[in-house]
Amino acid sequence: MKVSDFDFDLPESLIAQTPLEKRDTSKLMVVHRDSGEIEHKHFYDILDYLEAGDILVRNNTKVIPARLFGIKEETNGHVELLLLKELSNDTWECLVGNARIVKLNTVISFGEGSLKAKCIEIKEEGLRVFEMIYEGIFYEILDQLGTMPLPPYIKEKLEEKDRYQTVYAKIEGSAAAPTAGLHFTPEINKKIKEKGIQIVDVTLHVGLGTFRPVKVDDILDHEMHSEFYMIDEQVADTLNHAKATGKRIISVGTTSTRVLESNIKKYGKFVATNENTNIFIYPGYNYEAIDCLITNFHLPKSTLLMLISAFSSKELVFKAYAQAIEEEYRFFSFGDSMLIL
Structure with missing residues (x-):
């Protein structure tokens, strides 16, 4: 078929x-x-x-506001993450927008460092596993830093x-x-x-x-x-x-x-x-x-x-x-x- x-x-x-x-x-x-x-x-x-x-x-x-826009600490390159699935406490599988620049141990910083994501596993098709590093309550930080993950075919802003x-x-x-x-x-x-x-x-x-x-x-x-x-x-x-x-x-x-x-x-x-x-x-x-x-x-x-x-x-x-x-x-x-x- x-x-x-x-x-x-x-x-x-x-x-x-x-x-x-x-x-x-x-x-x-x-x-x-x-x-x-x-x-x-x-x-x-x-x-x-x-x-x-x-x-x-x-x-x-x-x-959840699963789309995050951050900076790669080593180079200041822009990186976009889409949180897909929590694998264990503070470990997330993510889809990475420009995955080729995210290697093992790459650290991405969000919100001037209030949230950091360290790459701990490389997967195929742009997928990476990250350890999330922060202080406080994860979902509260995500509410502040993340945006709603609207599908790519929706071009209008959601009010x-x-x-x-x-x-x-x-x-x-x-x-x-x-x-x-x-x-x-x-x-x-x-x-x-x-x-x-x-x-x-x-x-x-x-x-x-x-x-x-x-x-x-x-x-x-x-x-x-x-x-x-x-x-x-x-x-x-x-x-x-x-x-x-x-x-x-x-x-x-x-x-x-x-x-x-x-x-x-x-x-x-x-x-x-x-x-x-x-x-x-x-x-x-x-x-x-x-x-x-x-x-x-x-x-x-x-x-x-x-x-x-x-x-x-x-x-x-x-x-x-x-x-x-x-x-x-x-x-x-x-x-x-x-x-x-």
């Missing part, structure tokens, strides 16, 4: 640059897998498609940082937002619960595995970068009960989907755990965990487009995307939403 099979032409004007004023006024495309029917709604209509007894699974990761967070973001550690969740508001969450739908949270800290471009021709040659996820015991019990009683599990986003599918594939049921996943889902994959999926509109040739093509079918997804382009849906992080039933 070729990566080029998942390419499509997208007018640049449809790449959403800013969030809508009201989160839930985004468009909602509803795709019915059984009939192939496609409906055009708004996100606030999603309640019409949720049923009492459903389990809605969200990713409650919180985006309000919290618009690149879900309203239920809780656990710090993500390098990107789980964007399918950006459409939810406290009011919609309240109505969902009032309808008898149970909301549960898992955590996956979004890193390179989610947004890394596919650079190979054959899908099978692509290696997913691992990302850290957590499921607690109460959530695992709720999900297992839903499976046993025939209740629908509705995943909010591809990151929640990867958590649930990784977990059930490994253990045969849902199990409380804190671990890494590098699951790569593409057509031919047999879904076991989820029944419905809420997602955004994704990049051409991306692993996310492959994931939703595996959940529906590539033909139906590309038919839906063609309609989305025709109807001028907004694409990518701040774009519109899709519900696949």
Whole structure:
């Protein structure tokens, strides 16, 4: 299966640059897998498609200001870091903008030395492992020095940082937002619960595995970068009960989907755990965990487009995307939403 099979032409004007004023006024495309029917709604209509007894699974990761601009101490050269994943206390895997100048033991200084990063391991494709050196509380220093890691296709400045967070973001550690969740508001969450739908949270800290471009021709040659996820015991019990009683599990986003599918594939049921996943889902994959999926509109040739093509079918997804382009849906992080039933 070729990566080029998942390419499509997208007018640049449809790449959403800013969030809508009201989160839930985004468009909602509803795709019915059984009939192939496609409906055009708004996100606030999603309640019409949720049923009492459903389990809605969200990713409650919180985006950190993970982009840092610093100075290489030896030469005063400018270096940009993107914090991807905390490996242990004060040790981070990072993507380095101009990695060739960062060697073993290179020290990068941020904020006139209030934070320093010492390179302790060299990895491929611009990845480095750094020991963070500072006094105080790391996330407080990061709040002062870092910026929100908006994707490169967003050129506009984000006026309000919290618009690149879900309203239920809780656990710090993500390098990107789980964007399918950006459409939810406290009011919609309240109505969902009032309808008898149970909301549960898992955590996956979004890193390179989610947004890394596919650079190979054959899908099978692509290696997913691992990302850290957590499921607690109460959530695992709720999900297992839903499976046993025939209740629908509705995943909010591809990151929640990867958590649930990784977990059930490994253990045969849902199990409380804190671990890494590098699951790569593409057509031919047999879904076991989820029944419905809420997602955004994704990049051409991306692993996310492959994931939703595996959940529906590539033909139906590309038919839906063609309609989305025709109807001028907004694409990518701040774009519109899709519900696949």
